[in-house]
Amino acid sequence: MLEKKRSTEELIILALSSASTVCLLPFLAWRTIEQDWLVAALDLLAIMVAVGLFIHVYITRNVIYARWVLAILCAVELPITIALKGPAQIGWIYPAIIAMFMLLSPTIALMLSLTMISIIGGILWSQLNSLMYYQSLFSILATALFIYAFTNHMFRQQQILRQLSIKDPLTGVGNRRALEDKLLELMSYKRAHRDNTSTLILIDLDQFKDINDHYGHAIGDQILITFASLVNQKLRNNESLYRLGGEEFVITVANKNRDKASILAEEIRELVDLFLFTNSIHLTISIGIAESQAKETTLDWLGRADAAMYKAKGAGRNLCCVAA
Incomplete structure (x- = not known):
């Protein structure tokens, strides 16, 4: 029997979890050398979760919980890192938002992104001057809204295409x-x-x-x-x-x-x-x-x-x- 091909959701989680591991390993090494133990522990936890999710999805092909765990990991780790290391870490919010929209439905991803942005906004309120604060906040919000508009459109198109790909055009039953x-x-x-x-x-x-x-x-x-x-x-x-x-x-x-x-x-x-x-x-x-x-x-x-x-x-x- 031919093995069923991996779904798009599986490939996304496998790619994101492996990419997260590769990106975080150098920072884990650097913070270990610098004896920045708290942030190093946070990076190590994120790497362990990412590797665990990769193995879980690769073996079981079950993505239901994995996509939620990976999205929540992005939404939780980043505010903690910014709280510990300051505004210099804010650049990581953009790939984090993109990852959430790749893992979850557009509406849920937007809600999770706005929650994360609100928390980070509260953390940065006293750490940036007014101009820099509002520039950063509105650029992040604009990014989230632009990605939502794009992914929502693509999500609807994907649903239409999927229906066309599995339905008999004459009778409307499965093909x-x-x-x-x-x-x-x-x-x-x-x-x-x-x-x-x-x-x-x-x-x-x-x-x-x-x-x-x-x-x-x-x-x-x-x-x-x-x-x-x-x-x-x-x-x-x-x-x-x-x-x-x-x-x-x-x-x-x-x-x-x-x-x-x-x-x-x-x-x-x-x-x-x-x-x-x-x-x-x-x-x-x-x-x-x-x-x-x-x-x-x-x-x-x-x-x-x-x-x-x-x-x-x-x-x-x-x-x-x-x-x-």
Whole structure:
């Protein structure tokens, strides 16, 4: 089975934690030589946390807590360092703000940044003259607001692009890429929890080519849209519909064995058989059902469902068949 590629969030945390370690090590060495023990201890703590997060994310690939820990580390360590070492450390606030916006959602990052800026503003109030104080404060605020405006726009664009990348443009259900990601997720969970099982329901619309040839592709497309909508109405939690390609669809049924999934498959087959589509077209479907097995790949799993579906077609269509 192909290993799932690392997500953007994982790569960001791995990059930031390693960069933090590399940047802080020289300062740790310098402050140790200078016997500045308090700040050296602070740098050492930050390095240990960064290294720990790198190892944690690299091994577990879990970023939920890591991104929060790294962002809070930036927001907490910098005010303490400025309080101990004075205004000379203020330049570190800019990379700290950028890091927070890379780790958290734009709104949360802005709130955390403003909190940090407020604390640092209070610390520097008595250490800078009025002109220098307000210049520094407003330049930092402007930086935070500019980054927020940019990342918020990019965040929205990213959400739109992600939806486009995982949705079938015709029917609006998940596409093949989304299905592959889901299969990897289900198989990984199966390997971690041996007693857990999930099931695939592979559906093929019978003699769909004849419908396209006779009525045209516009009618065929409308039937696919209606079919996807019809099936989606039957699905419950942990059940998702994907378009595999052409007139083939797949339903992933998480945490249910083939017996329970077969009940759903039969309900869908009967529903389609009784439904009249555009131009009063009667449509039937053939279904293959395959329960996950611990030692198989996602392709093997999908292949068994496909073989069961072709067995249903060979037996006369409008049937459900369960894979061995």
